[in-house]
Amino acid sequence: AQSVTQPDIHITVSEGASLELRCNYSYGATPYLFWYVQSPGQGLQLLLKYFSGDTLVQGIKGFEAEFKRSQSSFNLRKPSVHWSDAAEYFCAVGSLYSGAGSYQLTFGKGTKLSVIP
Amino acid sequence: DSGVTQTPKHLITATGQRVTLRCSPRSGDLSVYWYQQSLDQGLQFLIQYYNGEERAKGNILERFSAQQFPDLHSELNLSSLELGDSALYFCASSEYREGDTEAFFGQGTRLTVV
Numbered sequence: 160a161q162s163v164t165q166p167d168i169h170i171t172v173s174e175g176a177s178l179e180l181r182c183n184y185s186y187g188a189t190p191y192l193f194w195y196v197q198s199p200g201q202g203l204q205l206l207l208k209y210f211s212g213d214t215l216v217q218g219i220k221g222f223e224a225e226f227k228r229s230q231s232s233f234n235l236r237k238p239s240v241h242w243s244d245a246a247e248y249f250c251a252v253g254s255l256y257s258g259a260g261s262y263q264l265t266f267g268k269g270t271k272l273s274v275i276p
Numbered sequence: 277d278s279g280v281t282q283t284p285k286h287l288i289t290a291t292g293q294r295v296t297l298r299c300s301p302r303s304g305d306l307s308v309y310w311y312q313q314s315l316d317q318g319l320q321f322l323i324q325y326y327n328g329e330e331r332a333k334g335n336i337l338e339r340f341s342a343q344q345f346p347d348l349h350s351e352l353n354l355s356s357l358e359l360g361d362s363a364l365y366f367c368a369s370s371e372y373r374e375g376d377t378e379a380f381f382g383q384g385t386r387l388t389v390v
Binding site for chain 2: 201251262264265266267268
């Protein structure tokens, strides 16, 4: 069964500083990987996804993530954090099943990001 | 706005009661997923429907059931509610597409069982 580990429950950074959120996954095949963001009282918004190809993927809001198969990791990065980035971030792995063109997402526990002005 | 609509946004009910959560997927999306987010368990996949048929089941309790109607909207029915069922319930939808696809999430229904 697939699983996702986000080792950091809570991270605090200063505005303008760089950010890296860690994600490790366990999955038997080539993983489909996602990062979602959840602002307080809001739903989940997709930041970026990896299906195949270039292992460095660009997302919305200036985020990027790098897939490293050898380390089973998919860390999220941003070079300069803005106060509006304060939210909870979820890494997920998607397991495809045939016939439906769709998949089931397994989420990590999330990392809460606080930004100091 | 993801295009996925969930109603109601908030629901407060007593233990032992039954509630129905409703989800309207994005226009054209045939797949609907239900997820539960709780402090204890985090985000967990409950069940998926594709064009009216159940496709996959996750950690869904026997007291819970779902269905997808011909107009593609879906309902999640929760019965014999317990305090531990208090959670945020998300619906998501995706289109049928081999390979690259993504799930769009609604804003969720916050269920409080008292």
